[in-house]
Amino acid sequence: MNTPRCALVPMNVSCSRTDFQILISAQVLAPLERTKVYLGSRNCAAQEVGNNFRIQARFDTCGTESQRRNNTSVIVSVLYIDFSAPGLEDIHEYEVRCEPRRKEASVHLLSGSDWLGPYAATAEHLQEAPPREEVEALEGPVTMVAQDTSDIVFLGFCILAGVLMITAIVVLMLL
Missing domain, CATH: 1.20.5 (Single alpha-helices involved in coiled-coils or other helix-helix interfaces)
Known part of the structure; x- marks a missing residue:
């Protein structure tokens, strides 16, 4: 018997003054393909880095737009995770937001079902995205942004x- 599970996909979202970085454990989304996880449009699909889906997107790409909220400039885009199956459309949409001056990122569920079906993982099986140091070790040297x-x-x-x-x-x- 299936039990209801939380529709929120655990992810690590961060931003700099110029781009978003999103990490989602591939284990949580197994067996989804990386092309089912994208920012703004399917042209900005996730890449597989180690055991994670990763999206690194500059603010001038992937459907990002600048908005004013509470007298603050924020950069906003929509992250899509496509759980659709034949005969059933189920695309979760998350608003990914960055306040570049403070380098603070947040993510909010906009739409999606309350069921993740076979893709769901109970809390004890969720794996957080690895620390940035592990991702950098997999990718090689990273250009540092002036702080x-x-x-x-x-x-x-x-x-x-x-x-x-x-x-x-x-x-x-x-x-």
């Missing part, structure tokens, strides 16, 4: 100012 270091520089100046002030107080007390 905003202004907070670190500010904290460094504050610490330096504190040390100089304490030194000045100690010197004045010794005079």
